[in-house]
Amino acid sequence: MKHTIEMNVNGEAWAVDVAPGETLLEVLREKVGVKSPKIGCERGDCGSCTVLYDGKSVRACLVLAVEAEGHEITTLEGISHDGLTVLQEKMVELSSFQCGFCAPGIVLSVHELLQERPDPSADEVKEAISGNLCRCTGYDPIVDAVLEAARIGPGDRG
Amino acid sequence: MTDTYVGKADEANAMETLGVIGKGTPRIDGLDKLTGAAEYVDDMDFGPALLHAAVVESPYGYARIKGIDASKAEALPGVVKVVTGKDFPYTFGMYMKDRYVFAQDVVRFAGEQVAAVIARDARTAKKAASLVEVDYEVMEPLLDPMKALADDAVLIHPDLEDYEHVPWFFPKAGTNIAHWRKTRRGDLEAGFAEADVILEDEYTVPRYAHCAIEPHVVVARLDKAHRLTLWTASQSPYTQRDVFAQALAPLGLSHKDIRVVTPYVGGGFGGKAGVSMEIIGAALATVVPGRPVKVRWTREQEFTNTYQRQGVRARIRLGAKKDGTITALEHDLYWDAGAYVEYGANVVNAAGLSATGPYRVPAVKIDSLCVYTNLPPGGPYRGFGYSEFHFGLESHITRMAQELGMDPVEFRKKNAIVEGDTLAYGEAMNPSGLIEAIDKTAAAIDWGVEETSDDPTKAIGKGLCLFWKAPAMPPNASSASFLKFNEDGSMNITVSGMELGQGYLTVMAQVASEILAVPPEKIRVETPDTDRNPYEWQTVASHVTWSCGNAVAAAALEAREKIYKVVHDARGYEEGSLYLEDEKVKCDTDPDFELPLAEFVVGGIMMPDGTYRGGPIVASGKFMPEFTSALSDPETSQGGHPNVHYTVGAAGVVIEVDRDTGKIHVKKAALAADVGRAINPVLIEGQITGGLLQGLATVLYEDMRFDAQGRLLNPTFTDYKIPTSKDVPDQIIPIIIETPQPDGPFGARGVGEHTMIAAAPVIGDAVADALGVRLKEMPITAERVALAVAGMDD
CATH class of the missing domain: 3.10.20.30 (Beta-grasp domain)
Structure with missing residues (x-):
């Protein structure tokens, strides 16, 4: 079979x-x-x-x-071939994660969002990650990092 | 030795200018976790030899096992072994040995492990487990602790009096009471006689699930040299090793034969403390020597067979004078502790010592009863009993204020415990910024300012409650740390506290960084391995920043002394004139002198004759709270010193609630916690945000529902809703208060659990404020609010 x-x-x-x-x-x-x-x-x-x-x-x-x-x-291993994406970088910098178990899924959900909506609102970010459960952070720190990453833009890192 | 240590803590506290303490240093585990490099137990590869186990569970809450027929399972190709309770007639447990590796003659909760199948792949194991035939004689389960307390109740543990337990437990033989913590202080009758108002009522809190996103998993291997290694998703590697060693002693295994490795953990919240399902892995490994065997819980098993937060029925009687002075408190707590209480009884104990809440209460009577039921084992959950009793107590405090015609915040401030006040068990309260926390929280939610909704179908309500919590630890719970420098002046620190997400590794790096003037990014702090990392009791009780922080500070101070000595020996400077700055040794008396750490911390310092002084700088540190004791009068709890200190604070909310549907929307939530010293404020804000949301979920919608057999009806995230990103309050305001803890590293005390404790009562208060209805049972769902508004509750 x-x-x-x-x-x-x-x-x-x-x-x-x-x-x-x-x-x-x-x-x-x-x-x-x-x-x-x-x-x-x-x-x-x-x-x-x-x-x-x-x-x-x-x-x-x-x-x-x-x-x-x-x-x-x-x-997650494949979203960037040149170091970290700006999103990953901001999440590291702002400590917007805790246990890290949900982080790969969240990064991918947001990565998809940013491809379509490079300048999302906070509500759009919440909508995009609403299917990714996180028991640690209370989500706000993640939303903050995403908005910060969006503000900077992807540059040439995709 | 306490004095010596406290001297060192003072030395750390006394450092005038702080470099990294108090800064939002980015977490040192960020790259690991944001690149996918972080390895959790289930991510580890064990090669083709790996076996998989599936567990046969009881479908009944209470039943006698008449027989087990595993022949069909054993006949399935790919099955390696089937084991049952007969193969492991051992009990285990942390504080009381009342649990079985596999059920023996009786199953005591639905989901209890009866047998296990080990197979070459997970699917075969699961299929074979379904083929194991167990013949049960079903009995009537006891699901309500009040019924289990009845004189004629069936005894869930008839052998209770034979169970080994810690000296501070008081089981009542011939009953279902596994432990009864009694706290008595002052003249209760006189206290109530003095009261102008006496208010009495009951409150109910159901069971809750931790819901860490990573399920429990264990891989265990007994190699041919009789060495048992376990890789576990755990908060407690050393405690696990100890429990395994005790449980498996009949097989000739002792501590040195057992190694527990705990890589990153995908959330704990208390659920991965102690030993729950991991005992199955440890036992199974012994029947397939040489082969690693994995047990990974499904989400459903995660709900039904780890620990659950215990339910509680509280009866509170509170007396106060017209001027707002509390005179007496009687607080009875009946805990639905579940089928096994080896850990959960200590939750009951902790609550029984502290159920006055953060108030000055001259006359106290607390009875906290740990009652066996045929529900899954209760155990530690973020808050450790305090979340549970604060719901009733804080609701009651607000109601008393209203009875007295006082503002609830003023009433709280009048009775708030302050440094030096006598605690219920007779010791003095530690330094605390409770009043400051109340004031700042009240300001954050504009307490006293009435707000109305723009939407006439909705009402606005506010609530403000206090919280406190002490770590619940055995008196000899300790932490230890090893530190070594590398050739480039970077360092490795090993500890055995667990990085659960709270940022502990980063905080330990900050503590060492501050003392040794090496930046946190040059400090590697690794997750535990009991062979290599030094002792830590467990990562629970919000105590590792304090306790292990002290151990790391002690190691760093020892390393600093060694550094100064080498420089003194080689260069002749007085040790007292040396200091560390920017990864260099400098000297007060010689401004031109500076020696980078990287030049000598491993290789030593070269002398004019070509010989060297010094060598690798290594150090160790430990901390044990030598002033605590769990021994006290069992009838009153007077005479001991069970708790090290309390972390206190306040939380407030502004909610908007729909008058017709009862749906609650949290517009604003503020929480102030006195952390002593914020070693990393960003991480503390993270605890406040995450903990508040977890607490709000317990009051707004989470709830475990069981059928008449004690089977959990909602063991999935579809039916047991935890918050998503769309369930977050509009605004969360974290407030950090810093009243130093004299024996904490740089004055710090813990804060992880505290952030969810006041969430439930503030919602109860805010609903009462908005709609005039008082909900006395959690959760306060939209349905319950709507029914209460319609006068259709109860």
Whole structure:
């Protein structure tokens, strides 16, 4: 019942044997070795497994691995090929995280937002991360960092 | 030795100009966490030998196990082993050994581990677990602590009197009372006789879940040399090692054979303190020697079989004079402690010592009862009993003020505890900026200024409540630290407190940085490994900034002495004339002298003859609060010194509530905490923002619901809602008060838990202020508010 899928993960071509029931999250973590998408609930509630699927954020626990066939998957490890994005930099600088477990998903959700809306309002930022649960920060510090990153703009770092 | 240490703390406190203390130094774990480099237990690779376990859980709250048939599970290809309670007839526990590795003859809560399957992959393990057939004789579960207290109640633990426990617990054999903390001070009858108003009522607080986003996970391996290593998502590596060593002693394992490694943890909030599911990993590893085995809790198991915050029924009787002086307090707390109380009984204990709240109460009677029920084990949760009792107490304080015709804030200020006041257990209150916290919070929410909503269907209400909390620790809870310099003048510090998200590693780096004049970014502080890092009791109780901060300060001061000695030996300067600045040793008496640390802290200083003085600078430090004692009169709690100090503060809210639907919108939330000294104000603001939101969620919507069998009905984030980014108050105002703690590093005391304690009663007060209805049961949901407004509650 194994099926070989070809997909692009963070700019690299991968061919991976997957079982029909396997999720993209399991395959990324166990067969590709990309560990930033986290396992938090395995039912689409928490957003800690958020990845970009052809640039759109999805919950990797709700995507079957076979659905990734021929698609581009981007995780936190792949959003910048030149150091940190401005967003990551601001989140580090402003200590806008705590345990860090939700951070990869949040960075990806915001990354997607900033591609579409480079100058979002606070409400738009809250909307964009409303599917990413964070139990530590109270969210405000994250929103502040995003607005600060947006104010500076991506420059040439994408 | 206390004097010696306090001398050193004073020395740290006395430093006139501070470089990094008090600054919002960016966290030293930022790059790790924002690049994906941070490794959590589930991210670690163990290769193809890794086995996976799935647990067979009881579907009943209370049942006798008549038989277990694992033959179908064992026959499934890929299954390596099935184990049951017969394989591990051991009890374990932190403060009382009342818990079992696997259920023996009886299951006491729905979700309890009955057996486990170890398989070569997780799916097979899960499938096989569903094939294990357990024959139960179902019994009527006791879900209500009041029913469990009845004379004819079934005994959930008939062997209670045989359980080993700490000396400050008082189980009542032949009952379901696992511990009864009694605190008595002053003449209660006279106190109530003196009162002009006596107010009595009851308040109810349900159970809550921590909801760290990372579920519990353990990987355990017993290698062929009989060495047990565990990688755990834990707040308590050393306490875990101790509990494992005690529980597995029959297998010939002791402390030196056991190693606990704890990389980054994805949130704890008390839920990852002590030992809960990790005991399963430790036990399973012993039946598959040489193979690592992983147990990872699902989100549902995270809700049902770790610790839960205990529910409580409070009965409060409060007396006060017309002038607003509190004269007497009687506070009964009946805790729904769950099936096992090895940790939770200490929550009950902590509340029983401090349920006066931050008030001067001349006559006190507190009874805090830890009652077994057939619900999941209760345990530590941010606030450790204080959030629970503050809801009733603070609601009651406001109501008393209203009965007296006094402003609730004035009433609080009149009775607020101040330095030197006598605590319920007889010791003196530590320095505190409580009055300042009240004033600043009141100003932040424009207390006394009536506000009306632009929307006529909505009402505005305000509330302001106080909070306090002391760390609940055994009297010998200690912290230790190792420090070593590297060739470039950078340093590594090892400690065994846990970075749970609070920023502890950064704060430890700031403490060492301040004393040794090395910038925080040149200091690496790593997460614990019990083989390499020195002792820490646990990262709980909001005590590591204080306790481990003291240990790191002690190590840094020792390193500084060693640095001065080397420079003295090699260059002849008086040690007393030397000081550290900008990563260099300088001298008061010779302005031209400066020696960069990088030039000698490992390699030493070269003498004219080519020989060297010095060598690697290494140091250690420790801290134990040698003034505390848990021994006291069991009937009154007088005579001991159970708590090190209290952190106090106030919180206030402005809410807008819909008169028809009861929906509450928090417009403004302010919280002032007296942190002694803000080592890193940005991190403290982070605690206030995050903790307030967590607290607001417990009063606005979170709630655990159980069916008649004691099964949790809402074990998912779909049905147990925690706040999203859209549930944040419009404005959060963190206020930092700094009244130094004399024995804290640079005067600091802890603040992590405190930020959620007052959230529930302020909402209750604000609803009462807005709509004139008093809700006495948490959570205060829109539904309950609407029903109360319509006169349809109860």
